Amino acid sequence: MADDAPTPTRDYRETVFLPETPFPMRAGLPQKEPQILAKWDEQNLYHAIRADRQRAGAPLFVLHDGPPYANGAIHIGHALQKTLKDFVVRSRFLLGYDVDFVPGWDCHGLPIEWKIEEELRGQGRRKDEVSKAEFRTRCREYAAHWIDVQCQGFKRLGVIGDWENRYATMDFASEAAIVAEFHKFVASGQLYRGSKPVMWSPVERTALADAEVEYHDHVSPTVWVKFPVTEGSDAARGASVVIWTTTPWTIPANRAISYNEAIAYSVYVVEQIQGGLEFEPWAAPGDRLIVADKLVADVMDAAKVAKYRRVEPVDCQGMVCEHPLANLDPHYQFGVPLLAGDHVTDDAGTGFVHTAPGHGADDYMVWIAHGHREIPETVDPDGAYYPHVALFAGLKVLETEGKKAGKFGPANPAVIEKLIEAGRLLARGRLEHSYPHSWRSKAPVIFRNTPQWFIRMDEPVETKELGGRTLREAALEAIEATAFYPAQGKNRIRSMVESRPDWLISRQRAWGAPLAMFVDKETNQPLHDPEVDARIVEAIKAEGADAWFNRPVTDFLGPHDPERYEKVEDILDVWFDSGSTHAFTLENRAHTKWPADLYLEGSDQHRGWFQSSLLESSGTRGRAPYDAILTHGFTMDENGEKMSKSKGNTVDPEVVIRESGAEIIRIWAAMIDYADDSRIGKTILQTTSDAYRKLRNTIRYMLGALADFSPDEAVELDQMPPLERFILHRLWELDGQVRAAYESYVFQDVIRPVLDFCQEDLSALFFDIRKDSLYCDRPDHLTRRAARTVMHETFERLTAWLSPLMPFTMEEAWLTRFPQAHSNCLRTLPQTPGEWRNDYESSRWAKVKAVTTVVTGELEIKRQAKEVGAALESNPLVQILDRDSLEAFEGLNPAEVFRTSDCELGNPDWDDHLAAQAPAGYLSKQFNRPDVGHVYVTHRAASGEKCERCRRRLPEVTAPKFLCVRCDDAVAAWDAARA
Structure with missing residues (x-):
């Protein structure tokens, strides 16, 4: 209006129905959540x-x-x-x-x-x-x-x-x-005691089950060792079987060599050593070595042999060797038989496996399979050689005390030095490989023969259950x-x-539930007496597991002779x-x-x-x-790396809760695909907080728009305008998705579709279109009542759908609207009528939204060019070349949809009025989006004065009220209600 133009005689702001709610925009979750928790605790x-x-x-x-x-x-x-x-x-x-x-x-x-x-x-x-x-x-x-x-x-x-x-x-x-x-x-x-090699942690001084072991890269010494043949074919006599191992410390425990009958082995003679070496190799011309044909080149290269010759193949069956330390101590002067075993391969090494039955599962199995029963005990619980182990007594395989705890001790180098002294070392090296470590201590473990208690996996059990x-x-x-x-x-x-x-269920520790049983010293079998078992269980129920360790055995054994029974004091895995x-x-x-x-x-x-x-x-x-x-899956940092305090890349939930609230952690957990490893960090949490704000603002807007809503103003489905029918259809559609997602535990299929719905269907479409009606229509207007009815139904469902994922915010929202109600958490999913399904409106609004993107795109360009301020200053000409898209606007007010004061739309190919305005080449100069090629928009300024209440520009707006017809009627009703 010009400076001398007449001015409105009234300020109409008080007559506008703006949203009102005490639900704050800023959540203040770190302060609000404890208050809600206190109420839940009270309830x-x-x-x-x-x-x-x-x-x-x-x-x-x-x-x-x-x-x-x-x-x-x-x-x-x-x-x-x-x-x-x-x-x-x-x-x-x-x-x-x-x-x-x-x-x-x-x-x-x-x-x-x-x-x-x-x-x-x-x-x-x-x-x-x-x-x-x-x-x-x-x-x-x-x-x-x-x-x-x-x-x-x-x-x-x-x-x-x-x-x-x-x-x-x-x-x-x-x-x-x-x-x-x-x-x-x-x-x-199903229980038995067996003496077999188990994974043993010297640092923890206990046996470990497979589930307690993890594998990490480790550098081990490697040795190629010669075992002189004492019995075998003529070709083998005077030769040595060569083994390769990454555990030299197990050589004192060697009792056999394993081979595979499917592998071809031969005797090879060393003819020439490599020249220019800085050290004298242990191989020498004339050495006769037995190795797998497939691996001979690797063995000779490790031994620094330049030239060698294959003599003839050998049959390993019945072959016996001398222990490599036999010439140093009588303790090792026993025969080392060759035993066939399927576990032997020719992928690496020599094609032979040094076999120490007390220090390896395969070693044990092949030893037992060939009729041997005695398992040598070489290493004690602390990882040191027993006193009876000649040459190496007391030396530690693994250090268990001080700063070196968990490091390999002097055993490996000591054995290697003795092999050199005995003239049985062919070569040595180092290998980085995957090695077993304790899951808890992270220290290396060893295989060690020790009596333990096991539950059988493969013996049929004649019980009712099995x-x-x-x-x-x-x-x-x-x-x-x-x-x-x-x-x-x-x-x-x-x-x-x-x-x-x-x-393996026994552990040699103190803190745990005991293997509370007695073993008959004569039969070596557990005592099974229901009355003894009952006394044990009742005592533990009354005093805890300490009763087993503190009470005299006579309290449990009753009439049984305590001298006959051994009390087991191991604890359970x-x-x-x-x-x-x-x-x-x-x-x-x-x-x-x-x-x-x-x-x-x-x-x-x-x-x-x-x-x-x-x-x-x-x-x-x-x-x-x-x-x-x-x-x-596991939680990783934002770069997909494992979290560790030393890296400084951990996320402390207590810090996140203190700074942002637990709801942010919950939304992050809901949005990720938890089946895979998930990432978290400051940037990701910020994105999560942004998503939270969008959801909170959606709820807040509805709370404001629904102030004083009464069921009496609700509109029946058959009276609903098309937009409201579309939103109800989306609620019906989402209801099915949410139920299915919760049934199958796919939580991101709840929050992500609901978040998209809040952003795209509610905020960007429904709220944006209906805010004019909500603010400016009189309270009894059908469109306003319909919009509030749909908002009520939407609020009912959003606060339910999101309650498992965002319980704090949904509780706050529910009680803000219904202060006297029970907790939102007590609710079940509200039933969604099947009549809300409306495939026509779904199809219609997909087309309408596509056209709208072109209109809003043109308006945004004009705004940036400062040719227009707000969309209400526009009266666009929208030309739609696709008949289905144009017909989608039937029954709609396009100006309402586009949030403009007025609008004209049609198809110039069959609309004479528009055709007259569109000479050849006209459309090519108008705004268009490549992805919506059938829509062209021409910006035109809206005509008429601006309504001082709803801000639309219409020819009907005149002095002195400066109100459109709709607002004039609404103000009159507002005044009458307060007269």
């Missing part, structure tokens, strides 16, 4: 939901919690795992189930023992100076402390469950149940009957169970502990069931808890303790 939320579901007769769903280890504050991996479990619990509640979830902890084992030993050393005390009772008490107190710390950390993440009745493997009742499960294996005959099957067969059948998420988990655990050895948790968590408790519907852990638990639970349950119940397994 006893988890139990309140269960009670509500049980009253409704809801089906039961059981998620059994895999126990984290109680030895430190939670890390981001813990946060991901427990958050995923909470997604399951809350989503199953939302789907109408009664959900049983009892959080638990694994408390026994080496890491806690080390911590206590470390504390004792700090006090100047040794472990062997402390009574077992005091030591176990300190371990128990340490674990209890970290249970409390982790419990608070998990609760702060918003994880709900039966925290008051949490389980721990060190609880007296738990220890008693674990021992009772162990007794079942004793009674069924029915003549072996444990392996029962476990493999159980795997086939289990659902896996993702599906490839089945192949992974199956391959592990197919190839695993017998289950901690995987047996955790594998038994189903027995005391899912059985003999109210409102739960066995088996569990779901186990959920990281993918590493295919070799850990999933497998130990499978084996324990298959051995005692004939099937798995779960119907389904869900696995997630």
Whole structure:
């Protein structure tokens, strides 16, 4: 308006129905979340939901919690795992189930023992100076402390469950149940004591199971050793069989050499040594060496042999060699037979395998297979040679004390020096290869012969549960009957169970549940007496596992002669502990069931808890303790690298919660594909925070627009305008997607489609189009009422759909709108009418949105060129060459859709009016997008004055009110309501 033009006589701002809500734009999650948690705690939320579901007769769903280890504050991996479990619990509640979830902890084992030993050393005390009772008490107190710390950390993440009745493997009742499960294996005959090589950690001074071993790169010394032939064919006499090994320290334990009957071997004569060497090689012209034909070139190169000659092939059957140290000490003057074994290959080495049956699984098996029974004991529990080992007594294979703990000791170099002295070393070198290390200590391990207790995998068991099957067969059948998420988990655990050895369950430590049994000294068999077992279990239930170690044996044996029985004081493998948790968590408790519907852990638990639970349950119940397994990957930094404190690339969940709130961690967990390794860091968390703000702002806008909404103003479906029908269709569509995603645990298929819906269908389309009606139409106008009705239905569903993933924000939103209502968490998914499905509106609005992108593109160009301020200053000419797209606007107000004051659209090919405005070549000069080639837009300024209330420019707007007809009517109604 010009300066001298008439001015409005009234300020109409008070008549505009702007959104109003106390729901703040800034979430303040670090402060708000603890307040919500306090209310949930006051309401006893988890139990309140269960009670509500049980009253409704809801089906039961059981998620059994895999126990984290109680030895430190939670890390981001813990946060991901427990958050995923909470997604399951809350989503199953939302789907109408009664959900049983009892959080638990694994408390026994080496890491806690080390911590206590470390504390004792700090006090100047040794472990062997402390009574077992005091030591176990300190371990128990340490674990209890970290249970409390982790419990608070998990609760702060918003994880709900039966925290008051949490389980721990060190609880007296738990220890008693674990021992009772162990007794079942004793009674069924599946348990046996065997003297065989097992993986042994000298640093930890205990045997390790396969699940406790991981492999890291390691540089080992390599040696090629000559074993002179003493018995064999004429061609072999005077020759030496050459072996190659990366463990020289096992040479004193050698008792045989393994070969493969399918490999061709020959005698080779050394004729010439390489020249120009800086040292004198151990090979010499005239040496007669027996090696695999395929590997002779590699052997000769290692020995620095320039020229050699093949003499003739040899048959290894019946051949016997001399031990390479025989000429240094009578202790080694025994025959070393050659034994056929399928484990021998000609891929590397010499084609022969040095065989020390006390230090290798294959070595042991081939030794036993050929009728030998005596297994030499060479290395003690500390990783040092026993005093009876000639030449090397007391030398350590691995250091176990001080700064060098975990490093290889003097044994390897000492053996090599003696081989040189004996004239039996042909060559030596170094090799970087994958070597077994303890999962917990990270120190190298060795194979060591020691008596241990095992559970048989391959012996048929005639119990009701196994029915003549072996444990392996029962476990493999159980795997086939289990659902896996993702599906490839089945192949992974199956391959592990197919190839695993017998289950080693004994450990030579102090902190754990005991192998509480007696062994008959005459028969060497475990005592199986139900009354003895019952006394043991009852004592442990009353006093904990300490009762086994503290009480006299007569308390348990009753009438049995204590002189006849050996009391076993080994402790159980901690995987047996955790594998038994189903027995005391899912059985003999109210409102739960066995088996569990779901186990959920990281993918590493295919070799850990999933497998130990499978084996324990298959051995005692004939099937798995779960119907389904869900696995997630590991958490990596933003560059995909493993997190470590030394790198400084860790993400501490406590810091994220303190700075941004637990909701941000939860949204991150919901948005990732958890089946793969997932990345997290500052940039990713910032992107997550952006997504959170978009969702929060969507909810906030609806809360404001729905202020004072009453069901009385709701509009029936048949009265809804096309846009509202489209949004209802999208709600129907999303409802099906959300339900399916929650049923199959694919949480990103909830949050990502819902986020897209909020951004594209609500904010960018529905809200943007309807804000004019919401702000400016009179309250009883059909369009405004329809929009608010649809917003009400949308709010009802969004706060439900997102509740498992964003419980804090959805609770805040729900109670902001309904302050007197029960917790949002008590709700189930609202039913979405099938009548909301509207394929026509879905197709129509896909076309309309495509046209809209061209119109808004042209308006944006004009805005940037400062030719226009707001879209309401425009009256675009929109020419649509596609008939279907043009007809999609039938029944719509295009100006309303494009958010302009006016609009003209049509097709110049069949609209005479438009054809007259479009001479040849006209359209090619108008705005167009390549991806929407059938739409051309010409910008035109809107005519008329600006309405002082709705800001549209229309010819009908005149002085003195400067209101359009619609706003004039709305103001009159507003005034009348307040008269």
